[in-house]
Amino acid sequence: MLRFLKKVGKTRVERARQAFLNGDLEMHRRLHSPEEIGKEPWHKTEQGKYIGQAVYGASDGIVTTFAAISGVAGANLSPTVALIVGLANLFADGLSMAIGDYLSEKSEKDYIKAERERELWEVEHLPEAEKLEVREIYKRKGLSGEKLEALVDAITSNKELWIETMLHEELGLFEDDTSPLKSALVTFFSFIIAGFMPLVTYVFASTWSFIANHQFMLSCVITAATLFFVGALRQVVTGVKWYKGGLEMLFVGGTSAAVAYFIGWLLRTVFGIVV
Numbered sequence: 001m002l003r004f005l006k007k008v009g010k011t012r013v014e015r016a017r018q019a020f021l022n023g024d025l026e027m028h029r030r031l032h033s034p035e036e037i038g039k040e041p042w043h044k045t046e047q048g049k050y051i052g053q054a055v056y057g058a059s060d061g062i063v064t065t066f067a068a069i070s071g072v073a074g075a076n077l078s079p080t081v082a083l084i085v086g087l088a089n090l091f092a093d094g095l096s097m098a099i100g101d102y103l104s105e106k107s108e109k110d111y112i113k114a115e116r117e118r119e120l121w122e123v124e125h126l127p128e129a130e131k132l133e134v135r136e137i138y139k140r141k142g143l144s145g146e147k148l149e150a151l152v153d154a155i156t157s158n159k160e161l162w163i164e165t166m167l168h169e170e171l172g173l174f175e176d177d178t179s180p181l182k183s184a185l186v187t188f189f190s191f192i193i194a195g196f197m198p199l200v201t202y203v204f205a206s207t208w209s210f211i212a213n214h215q216f217m218l219s220c221v222i223t224a225a226t227l228f229f230v231g232a233l234r235q236v237v238t239g240v241k242w243y244k245g246g247l248e249m250l251f252v253g254g255t256s257a258a259v260a261y262f263i264g265w266l267l268r269t270v271f272g273i274v275v
Helices: 002-008 012-022 025-031 034-039 051-074 079-125 127-140 145-156 159-170 180-203 209-213 215-233 242-269
Strands: none
Touching (some): 051 079, 051 215, 079 127, 079 159, 079 215, 127 159
C-alpha cells in the first residue's frame, strides 16, 4: 500500500508536499533549487488530471452500493433482491453522477470562456479603465510607488497576461485543460468498479456454497477492505495520512451501511413491512 501511494505522486510539488509533512527541510531545499524548479512541467500530467474524480467517484460508488444492499439485508430480503437493488442502484447512480460531473465541468468552462471574452473586449475598448483596475488590485495587496507602476506596466504590456490577471485576481477564476467528457468517464468507471465490490459475493454465490451461505458477511469484509483502500488513496488528493484517510472512509462507509441496515430492520420488524 505505502509503496503504491508513493509511486502515484511523482511530481516535484507532490514530493515537496511530502517533505513538508515529514518536516524534511533539506529535501525541501533540494526541491526548490533552480535545477529542480526548471525541470517541473507547469501543468498537470495527463494521469494526474483526473485523480480527484477517480478517488471520489470510487468513494461514492462503494458507499452508495453497500448502503443499498445493507438496507436489503436489514429487511431480511432475499439475496436476489439485494443483487437487483445493488446493480440498479450502481448503474443509475453512477450514470447520474457522471452526467452531473460533465455538466458541472462544462458549465464552469463555458462561464470562464464567456468571462474571458468579456475581459478581452474591455481590454481592447476600455484599456485605461482596465489598467486602473489592475493598479487598484495590486495597490490593495500593499504595493505602491514605482514598484506598483512597474508591475502594472509589465502586466498590461502583454494582452494575454493582462486578461489572465483579470480572470484570476478580479474574478477568482482559474482555467485548466481537463476534458468534461474524460472527467465524466473517469467518474463513471471508478464509481462502477469500486461500487461493484460489495456485490461480488452476490454475483458469484452460485459458484461456492460457502459464499452462498455467507453472502452479506463476506460482502462486509470485501467492502471494508475496499473502503480502507479507497480512503487511503485520498492521500493523493488531500495529503492526509494514508491510514487516517483509510480509517475515515471505513468509518463513513460503515456508518452509512449501519444506518441503511437499521432502516431495513426497522421497516420489517417494527412496521411489519414484508416484500
